[in-house]
Amino acid sequence: MPESMAPPYTAFVEGVALWAPRIPGWSVARPVLRGESEAQAQPAPRPAPVLLAPTERRRAPDTVAIALEVAVGACENAGADPRELASVFACTEGDLAISDYMSETLARTPTLISPTRFHNSVHNAAAGYWTIGTGCMRPYTALSAHRYTFGEGLLEALVQAESNGRATLLVAYDIESRGPLATMAPSRGIVGAAVIVTPTAGARSLARIRWSTARGTERTAPLPRNAELVAGNAMAACLPFFEAIAIQEDRTVRLGLNQSLSLEVHFEFPTRDDGRRP
Amino acid sequence: MKPLRVTSHSIACAAGIGLPALSAALRNRASGLRLNDFGESPLATWIGRVAGVEDVRLPDHLLEWDCRNSRLAWMGLNSDGFLERAVAARNRYGADRVALVLGTSTSSIGATEEAYRRLLPDGQYPEDLRRPMAHTPHSTGDFVRAALAVEGVVVTVGTACSSSAKAFAQAERLMRLGIADAAIVGGVDSLCGSVLFGFNSLELVSPEPCRPFDVARRGISIGEAGGFALLERDGERGPWLLGYGESSDAHHMSSPHPQGLGARLAIEAAFESAGLTPDVVDYINLHGTASQRNDEVEARVVADLFPAATRASSTKGWTGHTLGAAGIVEAVITFLAMEGGFVPGTLNARELDPACGPQVRLSNEPADVRVALSNSFGFGGSNCALLFGRDAHA
Numbered sequence: 087m088p089e090s091m092a093p094p095y096t097a098f099v100e101g102v103a104l105w106a107p108r109i110p111g112w113s114v115a116r117p118v119l120r121g122e123s124e125a126q127a128q129p130a131p132r133p134a135p136v137l138l139a140p141t142e143r144r145r146a147p148d149t150v151a152i153a154l155e156v157a158v159g160a161c162e163n164a165g166a167d168p169r170e171l172a173s174v175f176a177c178t179e180g181d182l183a184i185s186d187y188m189s190e191t192l193a194r195t196p197t198l199i200s201p202t203r204f205h206n207s208v209h210n211a212a213a214g215y216w217t218i219g220t221g222c223m224r225p226y227t228a229l230s231a232h233r234y235t236f237g238e239g240l241l242e243a244l245v246q247a248e249s250n251g252r253a254t255l256l257v258a259y260d261i262e263s264r265g266p267l268a269t270m271a272p273s274r275g276i277v278g279a280a281v282i283v284t285p286t287a288g289a290r291s292l293a294r295i296r297w298s299t300a301r302g303t304e305r306t307a308p309l310p311r312n313a314e315l316v317a318g319n320a321m322a323a324c325l326p327f328f329e330a331i332a333i334q335e336d337r338t339v340r341l342g343l344n345q346s347l348s349l350e351v352h353f354e355f356p357t358r359d360d361g362r363r364p
Numbered sequence: 365m366k367p368l369r370v371t372s373h374s375i376a377c378a379a380g381i382g383l384p385a386l387s388a389a390l391r392n393r394a395s396g397l398r399l400n401d402f403g404e405s406p407l408a409t410w411i412g413r414v415a416g417v418e419d420v421r422l423p424d425h426l427l428e429w430d431c432r433n434s435r436l437a438w439m440g441l442n443s444d445g446f447l448e449r450a451v452a453a454r455n456r457y458g459a460d461r462v463a464l465v466l467g468t469s470t471s472s473i474g475a476t477e478e479a480y481r482r483l484l485p486d487g488q489y490p491e492d493l494r495r496p497m498a499h500t501p502h503s504t505g506d507f508v509r510a511a512l513a514v515e516g517v518v519v520t521v522g523t524a525c526s527s528s529a530k531a532f533a534q535a536e537r538l539m540r541l542g543i544a545d546a547a548i549v550g551g552v553d554s555l556c557g558s559v560l561f562g563f564n565s566l567e568l569v570s571p572e573p574c575r576p577f578d579v580a581r582r583g584i585s586i587g588e589a590g591g592f593a594l595l596e597r598d599g600e601r602g603p604w605l606l607g608y609g610e611s612s613d614a615h616h617m618s619s620p621h622p623q624g625l626g627a628r629l630a631i632e633a634a635f636e637s638a639g640l641t642p643d644v645v646d647y648i649n650l651h652g653t654a655s656q657r658n659d660e661v662e663a664r665v666v667a668d669l670f671p672a673a674t675r676a677s678s679t680k681g682w683t684g685h686t687l688g689a690a691g692i693v694e695a696v697i698t699f700l701a702m703e704g705g706f707v708p709g710t711l712n713a714r715e716l717d718p719a720c721g722p723q724v725r726l727s728n729e730p731a732d733v734r735v736a737l738s739n740s741f742g743f744g745g746s747n748c749a750l751l752f753g754r755d756a757h758a
Contacts, residue, residue, distance in 0.1 A: 189480035192557040204562035209522025214744025217612040225610030230501040249537045270499040
């Protein structure tokens with residue numbers, strides 16, 4: 087048994103969203119993850135962020151488009167007011183298309199760098215657009231931890247919910263790599279995932295979770311039938327967490343925090359009177 | 365929050381490598397800025413370039429992470445005895461009980477830029493740069509993890525210019541919940557084409573050494589720096605983290621809220637978390653980038669919230685704007701002020717913007733600094749204010 091490092095804490099899952107090209111949105115993804123329907127054959131076009139003005143919607147970078155799509159989705163799923171949520175934005179590689187553009191332009195014509203692309207190149211661009219689009223003045227953070235980005239992002243959201251006593255939104259996403267950088271930072275397709283966690287139960291809680299950090303290298307793998315849905319994307323490690331919520335059976339999901347430490351999330355799905363399902 | 369002790373800290377910036385050098389530069393009002401000589405076709409601006417980064421040779425087992433940012437991080441780790449104290453803390457608490465939270469805005473992107481400049485005829489990376497950990501945002505955190513052999517939570521924070529200030533906040537939460545017993549925080553940002561030409565494209569770069577809060581200021585001087593702090597629940601010496609506050613502007617990607625609402629919220633949250641009021645603050649190290657909008661807005665916020673006797677200054681005339689490292693650089697400067705009994709003024713500024721209240725000072729002054737505030741505000745409207753104390757109880 088892995089050795090627990092910190093006292094287990096309790097949190098509640100209030101809303102979720104998941105987007106990948108063949109499962110574009112939670113209402114499509116949930117029955118697929120449960121094995122009740124097939125993923126769509128044709129990949130969906132990239133989402134259009136409704137939070138942005140129509141002129142900005144077209145020009146928004148992929149990272150911003152996917153992050154806003156799932157952030158809005160999780161808030162709708164939870165019936166939550168975005169302005170009340172602190173947020174954690176987790177992205178492994180940042181906007182790989184903008185990094186490719188910046189590096190290529192700097193190599194040829196550095197004085198022609200686009201100011202818009204430059205300010206969209208910051209790791210917190212999606213978080214910035216989210217707070218601007220929703221009018222949210224609560225703090226956000228934006229982080230990365232290479233292959234452990236989802237685990238570290240979820241840990242930070244849970245830590246914030248517990249230490250601040252406040253609902254916290256996690257938004258995790260990665261996009262497709264471009265150009266020569268793709269050989270160093272490979273990532274396929276667009277994947278976005280979001281979850282709202284709260285320290286106390288609400289009327290719309292989807293699951294109760296007990297979480298702790300623990301030594302150990304055992305990590306939960308996605309179900310073989312689902313793995314292909316996000317395979318190759320730098321945020322693929324998010325899948326087992328969302329499978330657990332879709333399948334709704336009590337279980338423990340272990341996510342990597344680094345080479346030797348895990349985040350253990352034990353899901354409990356109490357019997358509900360109203361029959362509501364995530 | 366329960367105060368945490370900063371039991372060790374270090375700095376490598378243009379105004380000094382190591383605390384004694386930075387302290388001397390501050391006292392002597394010796395700027396670290398120089399005419400831009402970075403890259404092949406340097407823009408006509410001034411930069412805070414750290415001397416000798418190019419000559420750093422990383423140990424063999426760390427060459428996988430080699431890039432300008434890692435070399436600057438290595439300089440910071442090897443300054444002021446930090447590396448030894450961090451390793452001692454790791455051995456004392458256990459490698460997986462020490463968290464590592466580092467801020468950066470551009471991380472190792474300079475290495476990616478170099479690879480694109482030197483692409484082989486078939487479009488491939490040059491062989492010496494085919495190292496994935498030198499081409500990813502987490503490069504900074506992962507390099508320091510490897511250098512210190514820590515095994516706790518390891519995260520790279522990327523909230524632009526508030527990054528390394530927010531590292532203190534994240535680390536405090538991890539320690540409060542018992543996920544870590546100690547934390548290494550800080551940040552590293554190094555000069556690269558992206559920031560020099562990027563800020564230039566936004567017309568934010570000054571053609572002369574930056575003059576924060578000057579009525580005729582002309583923009584920022586970009587700098588680079590690496591700095592670290594070791595946070596413990598207690599210790600024999602060192603200043604204390606008393607509180608912090610974070611907020612979002614919800615206004616614009618590259619321009620502050622016109623009334624500084626986000627900045628106010630962050631500062632007020634810092635006082636709330638420390639259980640203190642603005643009148644106890646002896647010194648404020650301002651964000652003070654010397655951009656038109658930041659300084660005007662920040663000056664008004666400070667004039668509104670603080671008594672006239674509070675001293676405030678921007679030290680970016682010494683260091684340049686070190687972006688994601690600004691939080692740790694300026695935290696370290698407040699520590700020097702507490703230990704040294706003086707507050708630095710605002711170097712290069714000659715005539716203050718009329719928006720400034722009596723708090724903003726041009727000259728260095730002797731002062732007994734018991735409590736200090738450090739402001740960091742970033743692109744994307746990310747704000748963080750840190751409160752430090754010479755003693756655990758102000």
